[in-house]
Amino acid sequence: MREVLPACTRRRAWAEAAYCLLSAVPALAGFLFVVVCLALGSALTLTLIGAVLGVLFLVTGLSLACGLGTLQRRLAQGLLGVRVAEPAGPRPAGGLFARTEARLRDGAAWRAVAYVLVRLPLAMVGLYAVSWWAVGAVNVIAPIRWAFTPDDLNLVTPLPWGGSPHVHSLPGALGTALVGCAILLVAPWLTRAAATADLALVRALLAPGRLADRVRDLEETRALAVDDANARLRRLERDLHDGAQVRLVALAMSLDMVREQLDDRDRPELRRLVETARDNATEALTELRDLSRGLHPPALDGGLPDALTTLAARSSLPVDVTTDVPERPTPAIESLAYFCAAELLTNVIKHSGATRCGMELAAGDGTLRLRVTDDGRGGARLVDEGGLAGLVQRVRTVDGTLEVTSPEGGPTRVTVDLPLHA
C-alpha cells in the first residue's frame, strides 16, 4: 500500500520540502553577510591603517559562517534526522589575540565559508523545487477556484517556459486538477534531489573532516584527560586527608586514652590488647601517609621548587637542587615532573652507587627541563619493562621526551623535557 501512495503523502517528503524552504532564508542572508564581511576584511587588512578593523571583519565573517554551519547541521538533524558531527572549535585558551589567531587558522571555519558560498545557488534550486509543491497545490484545487471565479482561472505551470494558459470550462478545470496532481507527484523528487545534494555538501564541508582536525581534537581531549586524572588524584588525596586519616588519628588517640584508664594490675592482657590496637592504628596512619604522598605530594601545592627541595631533604643521598622556573606549569605537568624526579632519584640511590646527585629544573620556551645527574658507575639502559621505560611511557602521554646518557663508569645524566601545558 505504501508503495502505491504518491511520494507527496509521506512524512519524509514534507520534511525535505520544509528543509529546502527553511534553509533558503539563512542561505541568502548568510551569503550576503559573510561575503560582505570577508570582502571588507580582506580589503581593509591590505591597507595598513585598517588592518585591525579588517581582521575584526574577517573574524566576524568566519564566526558567522561557523554559526550558519551549526544552524544547518541542526536543521539537518531536526528535520531529516541526519546527524553530522560538529568539528572541534579552536582552542579557547589565551587572550583576545590568541583567540583571533586561532579563529583565522581554524580550517573548519574556512570550510564553513566555502559551504556558505556554494550553498547559495543550491538554495535557489531548493526554493524552486518547493515552488513545484505550491504550483501543484494551486492546480489541484482548480475546480473549487472555478466554482468561485469561473472567469479568471489559469493553469499555472512550474516550468519557466510554460506560461499560464486560461481555462474556460469545467472539464478544463478538472484537467487542470489532473495536471496539478501530476506536478505534486514530481515535486517531492525535486525537493529530495535538492535536499540530498545539500546534505552531501554539509557532510563534505561542515563535518570534522581532515586528519589534522582529528589530531587536534585528540590532542585536546588527551590534555583534558591528563588534567582530569591529576585533579582526581588530588581530590582523592584531600579526601583521605580530611576523612580516613583524621578518623585514624582520633581512633589511635581514643585507644591511648582508654589504655591510660586501664589499671595494669587487674587487667594486664586487656591493656596489652588496647596497646596493640593503638599501634596498629598508628601503623595504618604511616602507611596511609606514604600512600597519599604517592597520590599527590602536599609540597607540590607550593610549586615544583619547594617539592623538589623537600624530596631532596627526605633522600638518604646528598642532592643538590637548582631550580629556575619563572612560569608555573599546569598541575598535571608539575605532578609528572615531580614523579619523574622521585623515580630517578630512587634509581640513583638503588643502582648507581653514587655519592652525590644533582637535580636541575629549568623552564623556558614552553618547555620544562628536568635533569638528574649522578657520579655513579653508569651503564644505565632503557630496557623493556624497566623503571626507566615506564617513565618514558608516562612522559610520552604529554609529548615529553626522556634521554639517558650513561657510559660505563659514569657519570649518568637523564634529561626529561616536558611541555609547560599538557
Place this chain on the structure above:
Amino acid sequence: MRVVIAEDAAVLRELLAQMLTMRGHEVAAAVADADALRAAVAEHRPDVTVVDIRMPPTHTDDGLRAAIDIRRDHPGTGVLLFSQYVETKYATRLLAEGSAGVGYLLKERVANVAEFTDALARVAAGGTALDPEVVTQLAGAGRRTEEIASLTGREREVLTLMAEGRSNAAIAQSLHVSAGTVEKHVAAIFGKLGLPASEDQNRRVLAVIRYLHRD
C-alpha cells in the same frame, strides 16, 4: 594550662578538647579556621595553642601563617603545630624567628597522649618540641652529611632528642643512661659540630637547628 585548639576536623577537635580537659587543662576555645584562631588567641591569651597547618580558607598553610602571627603578636602564647605531613619548608619558616615556644609534631603523635601533653607543656613553658621526622628532614636538607656521619649512633640519638627540645635529664631518662653520660655526649656533639656549648635549652635547640639547616 589554658589552651586554644584550632583544627578543622570536628572529630579531632572535640577529642583533643576532651582529652586536655580530662587531664585537668582548661580549653578556652576550640575553633575550625585560622581567622577564628587569631581572634580566639587575642581574646583568651592562652598559654599554648594547638594548630593544624592545613585549615580553611585555603587548605594549604593557613595554620602556619596564623602561628607565625601569634608568635609575633603574643609572645606569651606558645604554638604547637601539628600536621599529617612534615614539610621542611614549613619547619624552616616556623623556626626562622627562633625556637622558643614553638613545636611541630606529626598528628599521629597524639596516639601517645602522655608524650603529646608533655610536648605541649614544654611549648607552653617557652621550650621546643620538634618531631623526630622534622629533625631528620632538616638534617637532610642542610646537607651537612660529612659531620653528621662523624657522630656515633648514640650521639645521633642524643642530637635528635636535643633538637626535639629535651633537657639533659629528659634525654637521660628516655635513653636509660645517667645524666653524666648525656652531658658527655652533648659536649662531644657540640665539639664535633663546632658549636658553642650552651646550657640554655632554647639556645641549645636553636644552635642545633641552625647547624642542621645551614646551606
